[in-house]
Amino acid sequence: MSNIKVLDKEFEPYLSEELIQTKIAELAAQFNKEYEGKRPIFLSILNGSFLFTADLFKQITIEAEVCFIKLASYKGTTSSGNVITAIGLDANVSGRDIIILEDIIDTGKTLHHFLPQLASSQPNSIKIAVLLNKTEALAYPVKVDYACFDIPNKFVVGYGLDYDGYGRNTKAIYQLK
Secondary structure: OOOEEEOOEEEEEEEOHHHHHHHHHHHHHHHHHHOOOOOOEEEEEEOOOHHHHHHHHOOOOOOOEEEEEEEEEEEOOEEEEEEEEEEOOOOOOOOOEEEEEEEEEOOOHHHHHHHHHHHOOOOOEEEEEEEEEOHHHOOOOOOOOEEEEEOOOOOEEEOOEOEOOEOOOOOOEEEEO
């Protein structure tokens, strides 16, 4: 893997495609075991988690649904401070087991503001699964139940993660050089 340039910034290799896919397969196997007979809803947070969700869901063998919601709080390389819901949840989650799929948990602000809204729909359970967990950056009380990777507080792109909308289209993840 070599460095990549996204807009005006250079990024160096951080997590390989092979390592990402191995961790996703392990997570899928865990869900297939833990949620057997429960018919969970995988709730994917767009835009960043679309690749993570697709690769994970292809390996889910239990009866399950997948839904998408768009929540955003980033502009450039920092949080904008605003949480925006652009696409709403269209599935009935009452009494269901919900597994939120997120590309990265940074400050936790986005999910902190969304979780009470989701809980008001009275699901049976809500769990959070993330590809990348930045525990050092967490500023809001958000409990991550499943994390493929715990990473330091570095800016990363690739595999669905972006810098100002660009850089999502790689099979690996890169960190700011």
